Amino acid sequence: MESMVSNSVSNGVAAEIITSDVKEKVGLNPTNPRNGFVSMGGLLNNLKPKIVSGDFGYILEDVPHMSDYIHHLPTCTNPLQYNPAYSVVKKYFVDHDETVAGKVCMRSYSEGEPGKFSDTNRIVVHKNSPRGIHFRRAGPRERVYFKSDEVRACIVTCGGLCPGLNTVIREIVCGLHHMYDVKGVLGIVGGYRGFYSKNTISLTPKVVNDIHKRGGTILGTSRGGHDTKKIVDSIEDRGINQVYIIGGDGTQKGAAVIFEEIKRRGLKVAVAGIPKTIDNDIPVIDKSFGFDTAVEEAQRAINAAHVEATSIENGIGLVKLMGRNSGFIAMYATLASRDVDCCLIPESPFYLEGPGGLFEYIEKRLKENGHMVIVIAEGAGQELLSERVRSTDQQDASGNKLLQDAGLWISQRIKDHFSKRSKMAINLKYIDLMYMIRAVPGNASDNVYCTLLAQSAVHGAMAGYTGFTVGPVNGRHAYIPFNRIIEKQHEVVITDRMWARLLSSTNQPSFLSTKDVIEASKTENLLNC
Numbered sequence: 001m002e003s004m005v006s007n008s009v010s011n012g013v014a015a016e017i018i019t020s021d022v023k024e025k026v027g028l029n030p031t032n033p034r035n036g037f038v039s040m041g042g043l044l045n046n047l048k049p050k051i052v053s054g055d056f057g058y059i060l061e062d063v064p065h066m067s068d069y070i071h072h073l074p075t076c077t078n079p080l081q082y083n084p085a086y087s088v089v090k091k092y093f094v095d096h097d098e099t100v101a102g103k104v105c106m107r108s109y110s111e112g113e114p115g116k117f118s119d120t121n122r123i124v125v126h127k128n129s130p131r132g133i134h135f136r137r138a139g140p141r142e143r144v145y146f147k148s149d150e151v152r153a154c155i156v157t158c159g160g161l162c163p164g165l166n167t168v169i170r171e172i173v174c175g176l177h178h179m180y181d182v183k184g185v186l187g188i189v190g191g192y193r194g195f196y197s198k199n200t201i202s203l204t205p206k207v208v209n210d211i212h213k214r215g216g217t218i219l220g221t222s223r224g225g226h227d228t229k230k231i232v233d234s235i236e237d238r239g240i241n242q243v244y245i246i247g248g249d250g251t252q253k254g255a256a257v258i259f260e261e262i263k264r265r266g267l268k269v270a271v272a273g274i275p276k277t278i279d280n281d282i283p284v285i286d287k288s289f290g291f292d293t294a295v296e297e298a299q300r301a302i303n304a305a306h307v308e309a310t311s312i313e314n315g316i317g318l319v320k321l322m323g324r325n326s327g328f329i330a331m332y333a334t335l336a337s338r339d340v341d342c343c344l345i346p347e348s349p350f351y352l353e354g355p356g357g358l359f360e361y362i363e364k365r366l367k368e369n370g371h372m373v374i375v376i377a378e379g380a381g382q383e384l385l386s387e388r389v390r391s392t393d394q395q396d397a398s399g400n401k402l403l404q405d406a407g408l409w410i411s412q413r414i415k416d417h418f419s420k421r422s423k424m425a426i427n428l429k430y431i432d433l434m435y436m437i438r439a440v441p442g443n444a445s446d447n448v449y450c451t452l453l454a455q456s457a458v459h460g461a462m463a464g465y466t467g468f469t470v471g472p473v474n475g476r477h478a479y480i481p482f483n484r485i486i487e488k489q490h491e492v493v494i495t496d497r498m499w500a501r502l503l504s505s506t507n508q509p510s511f512l513s514t515k516d517v518i519e520a521s522k523t524e525n526l527l528n529c
């Protein structure tokens with residue numbers, strides 16, 4: 001590899017000091033005052049998004065770069081240039097000005113009313129729509145900020161299990177090894193607390209060769225135990241300079257504070273987040289890995305519930321699926337199955353008794369069809385449950401609210417209703433699928449997706465980017481600043497077309513009054529961006 005050349009802004013994004021030279025590199029006209037770099041401090045605690053604005057309402061929400069806080073960092077040619085597999089690819093390296101159009105709302109820095117959300121910059125645009133929010137395109141850069149033998153990387157997995165975790169671990173290790181000739185990769189055991197309380201394991205392509213065929217994570221995981229100071233001390237003590245953090249919304253919040261502390265200490269350490277959530281509750285990205293596998297796995301239980309229900313008079317098959325705050329698994333599993341008569345999710349309030357309620361619908365469906373299948377997400381109906389069962393407000397070690405068992409509760413309520421208040425004898429079979437769908441290995445499409453995520457993370461860290469999460473936005477992989485990922489959860493919008501498709505496929509009542517519909521529409525922009 002050639003000798004390192006000193007280059008403080010060659011990444012094409014800027015340090016805190018932003019020059020017109022840099023503006024040219026991101027494709028902006030520096031003479032136009034509207035193209036100024038806008039400082040947007042204070043959006044999420046002290047995470048300061050790097051915002052670049054351009055013509056026609058173009059906004060780049062950029063990710064930090066190590067050269068933002070360490071000046072005169074040397075760079076060298078990307079070794080992929082000499083890799084026979086990649087060197088034949090036409091235009092393999094990503095240019096400085098390549099960005100990916102987001103599907104997120106513009107906020108206070110929009111040209112419209114300050115502080116207002118606007119949904120004008122989705123991927124489906126009107127003729128005069130502003131160009132809207134963009135993210136830096138993921139992929140290999142011509143110059144890298146680490147020499148191969150200098151890299152000491154670590155990987156950690158945190159939060160709940162998710163199909164594909166082992167694939168991401170495998171592909172980070174193999175990507176570093178095969179694309180960048182990096183040999184030093186450590187696995188941190190047992191989540192965040194593993195940085196300071198457990199041993200590490202050395203990860204080589206041989207060690208990780210078969211792990212994508214197994215469910216879970218070979219590194220183990222945990223909730224709670226995030227101690228920023230201890231974690232960054234451990235990173236410093238072990239001489240780690242690339243940190244790959246795989247986890248959900250909680251984990252990415254933890255990664256954001258680790259990045260802030262690393263930056264405060266002025267360390268040459270890249271922090272890359274890989275979003276993991278079986279619930280698909282992370283915003284901005286198209287979907288999270290493991291979600292497809294979970295939906296596919298849910299089909300087996302829904303089929304079983306359907307067979308049970310159709311084999312007996314007035315049979316009801318009830319399936320509980322994961323989905324703490326977001327009902328995507330339940331919604332997609334229902335849409336895929338076509339055997340489901342009612343899908344209950346946290347985002348769509350429902351009620352049991354009286355006209356338009358669930359009991360009335362069950363009775364009607366059984367009279368029409370002789371059987372029915374109900375899918376319920378674990379977070380559905382929690383407000384109804386807490387009216388009956390005293391809410392304990394208990395939390396898990398990460399601070400997530402512990403939920404009451406909605407599946408057990410609703411099966412009991414249905415049984416009680418039909419035995420006491422209705423003359424109809426029912427046969428209800430309850431299948432709790434919660435943990436079954438997340439302990440499996442990733443399916444084929446998730447495995448390919450995990451590979452792209454891992455490789456994007458590796459390319460980003462090698463190119464000196466830091467404080468970012470990778471993920472597909474409108475089909476193209478991008479580097480997304482942490483603040484965007486952690487500011488809110490992605491939820492099903494019940495006034496969107498997808499939920500309408502579900503309602504029309506199940507024929508279930510919407511359980512919404514006109515007032516509810518108006519309220520839901522009002523919050524649609526906030527939820528869907």
Ligand SMILES: Nc1ncnc2c1ncn2[C@@H]1O[C@H](COP(=O)(O)OP(=O)(O)O)[C@@H](O)[C@H]1O
Pocket residue numbers: 158159160191192193222223224225226247248249250251252253254255257276277397398400
């Ligand atoms: N606000 C936060 N700041 C720092 N660390 C956090 C924060 N929220 C969660 N974490 C840490 O992230 C890890 C995983 O979080 P958790 O919510 O359990 O799962 P997930 O990342 O899948 O959402 C835990 O170790 C937890 O301590």
Ligand SMILES: O=P(O)(O)OC[C@H]1O[C@](O)(COP(=O)(O)O)[C@@H](O)[C@@H]1O
Pocket residue numbers: 159160161248249250276277278279322323324378396438
């Ligand atoms: O019992 P555990 O391990 O805390 O996990 C239960 C939770 O994990 C999840 O599957 C995923 O949550 P996270 O993505 O936050 O880890 C939730 O749907 C569920 O409530």
Ligand SMILES: [Mg+2]
Pocket residue numbers: 159248249250277
């Ligand atoms: Mg979470």
